[in-house]
Amino acid sequence: MASVALDYRRFRPTGTGLLTFSRPEHAAVAHKTLNGSVAGGKRVKTRLLSHLPERPRMRGQKGMLEAAQRGAISGDGPSGGITGSGRNVVLYGLPGKLHAGVLLDNLRGFKLAGAEFGKEVVVKLDSDRLASTSRFLVRASSTSEAYRLVRKYHMQMWRPDMFGDKCTMRAFVVW
Structure with a gap:
């Protein structure tokens, strides 16, 4: 295989x-x-395909950030249309106006892919500024680190001192 x-x-x-x-x-x-x-x-139902669905090119961390800003990362298709299966985590249910930098500060204890080189590792997926919640794509350095991030944040409140119980985060690993 x-x-x-x-x-x-x-x-x-x-x-x-x-x-x-x-x-x-x-x-x-x-x-x-x-x-x-x-x-x-x-x-299980199977069928044979003669060709594979085309995956968009990500062109590294900078390309992923630019693609997210123009709305090209939709999360559709095999592996959500992104590379690095098992190391990508989607966090959602966060406040709509939250910036990637604020989330990155809260992820300081995790080993994120490219963080040691100053590359973007947290990308905001929703570009709609009026949304009440937001989604982020986080690239971890390994599969185990991605699952550690999910265990820490899934079904936890985001900043309960500021938002109370209004923002329940959800997290899952994209394979």
Whole structure:
């Protein structure tokens, strides 16, 4: 097998995935074996694709930041259309006017990808300034660090001293 990617719509899992294989005959065997089997209590339905959906190029951290600012990071497709599966975390439910720098200050204890080189590692996904909540994409240095971030922030209140119980954060790792 060459790779595995979950399919997302606005960074929410759709319940489907994409398996790629290095050789077509491996794909045919997997299709025959997996189709109709049961995984996680659900029946697996498979189909063969002759071509892969095209992934947009991210062009590094600077390119990711520019893409987010112009709304190009939608979170759709395999792995949400971004690279670095397992190291990306989406935080949402934060105040709408929150800036990436403020969130980055709160993530100081985590090892984030590129932080040692002064690169952007926190990107605000929603460009709508009137939204009551906001979403951020955070790039961790490793999968274990991404899951540590999720364990710390998922279902926690954001600054309860200022916002009370109005801003419950949610966090998940994008695969």
